[in-house]
Amino acid sequence: MTSPQSSSPPLVDLHRLAVALRRRRRLWLGFALAGLVLGGAAAIALPAAPTAVTKIIVVHPDDSPTDSGTLMRTDVAVLETAKIASAALKKAGSTEAPADFLKDYTGLGLTNNVMQVSVKAKTKADALAKAQALADVFVADHVQRNQAAATAQSKALLDQRSQAQQQLADIDAQAATENAKGSKSNAGTLAQLYTQRADLVSKIADLQNQAQQAGIGTPQVAAGTQIVDAPAVLPASLLKTGATNGAIGLALGLALGLAFAAVTALVRDRPVLRREIAEHLGASVIAQLPSKLPGPARFWSRGPGVSERKRVAVTLARATRSERGPLALLELGAPGVAAELALNLAKELAEDGPVVVVDDLPRRDVGKLPVAGDVRVVEAGDPAVDAASRRIGVGTVAPGTAWTDLEYLGTEAVLVVRAGHANTLWLHTVARQLADCRIPIAGVVLVDPDPKDHTDGTLWDGLHTALRGRASAVVAKQAEQVTGEPAVHATAERVAVEGTSADRISGGTGPRKFVEQRPERPIDWPMEPAGERAAVAPRETDSFDAPTRRFRPVVPQHSTTAVNGNGHQT
Secondary structure, three states: OEOOOOOOOOOOOHHHHHHHHHHOHHHHHHHHHHHHHHHHHHHHHOOOOOEEEEEEEOOOOOOOOOOOOHHHHHHHHHHOOHHHHHHHHHHHOOOOOHHHHHOOEEEEEOOOOEEEEEEEOOOHHHHHHHHHHHHHHHHHHHHHHHHHHHHHHHHHHHHHHHHHHHHHHHHHHHHHHHHOOHHHOOHHHHHHHHHHHHHHHHHHHHHHHHHHHHHHOOHHHHHHOEEEEEEEEOOOOHHHHHHHHHHHHHHHHHHHHHHHHHHHHHHHOOOOOHHHHHHHHOOOEEEEEOOOOOOOHHHHOOOOHHHHHHHHHHHHHHHHOOOOOOEEEEEEOOHHHHHHHHHHHHHHHOOOOOEEEEEOOOOOOOOOOOOOOOEEEEEOOOOHHHHOOOEEEEEEOOOOOOHHHHHHOOOEEEEEEEOOOOOHHHHHHHHHHHHHOOOOEEEEEEEOOOOOOOOOOOEOOOOOOHHHOOHHHHHHHHHHHHHOOHHHHHHHHHHHHHHHHHHHHHOOOOOOOOOOOOOOOOOOOOOOOOOOOOOOOOOOOOOOOOOOOOOOOOOOOOOOOOEOOOOOEO
């Protein structure tokens, strides 16, 4: 039931949004289908470039089972450098820029020691050549870097050995000098020198061994780092690629379509629910008609529309048969439905006598339909309109309507409105213009409503509710209000008679709205002289009946009381 809401409406009505998305499912389904088609077409028109894949096993001198993949990530980062790319292009004999080549290949660490290299190119042969060159360059660079590190370490050890030998020579010289003194030599000094000499000899031997080991390098790195799988072109499946691209396009199209439909539904502000349309038009929804079947099905299937139109026509005929005044069917977004409904209604009313249908639609939709029975279709302005005992006017309230011409179609109207066709502002305009033209709305016939709309389209808080707010009921109500206030009329007659008598007495020629009055002068009260004020004796008051009891001040019996100029006793 429609009732005034105490709280403000929500910013986004989820029910209305869901209904709008359901009604515009053709739009977002079309977007999804377009994305699917474009994705499949892209797979055919833009095939994927040939990709060559090779695998390299990389051995590190510091390998450990607890490594978290840091060494392999370092190798991948080294692979994707301009130095490696430039060397690979040079080895493959390509003139491509290193910056462009960096975008065509990637490295992926499969394990701590296995790396996969993928290279894209315009042709399969070019992809294979570049993948082979890239793998060779990386292996050579990896071995060279480890060998350079070993050589540098060996050189550092040899330098330390040379320094130790120089220190040993100095100690030998000091020991020889001390021995040359003979009996004057210091035994403690000689013992210390011999101890240092022994340490240096041992250190030199260790450095010599370490230098030899470092000079050998890392043969396990050089021998273990190699290409495991030779470059090979990945097989390209057109079906798989098309399915993948189509699925991506379907998802993107569906998301885009839903977003577009939701935004347009919120921005356009076109009511769809029966409750909203009834509130904005100020009239109840008395019936609803389904739209025609989409596609070719409308040509061989009668559908529920024909029977529904007949049922609505019978309902309107039953409601308007007692009214001899003309009835107007005003469409908003459904001219064809309004034309067919008008002919069905005229056919029902033709059982009581001839009916004239005034076709005032822009495209003359009523005249294009077959007419049966005692029904005549004429255009607006035809002389038969004034002579008809019962007529039905068919017009429109779409933008551009001549509002002053609607009163010639009928004294009351039934609006045939398509759900979601007009926005809220235009529905308010229609209701206001019909009210200004003094055309009551008997009800609203809603076309193409939402099947899952369970809102109430009846207004219970006004006189014009559904078919209970007929024009005759309005006139009868106004008559009751007029006859129910005799005192108002008597007062008006008395005022008119008194006004006429006053005008006759004053000798005026016409009725006077106001009576002239002389201004009254204020009373001049006598004022006492400033220095002559009589003594005022105190007035004894009995305050026994006062709400709050007051006591007089105690005065001695032999004292005399006087009142000064301010009224106080002295």
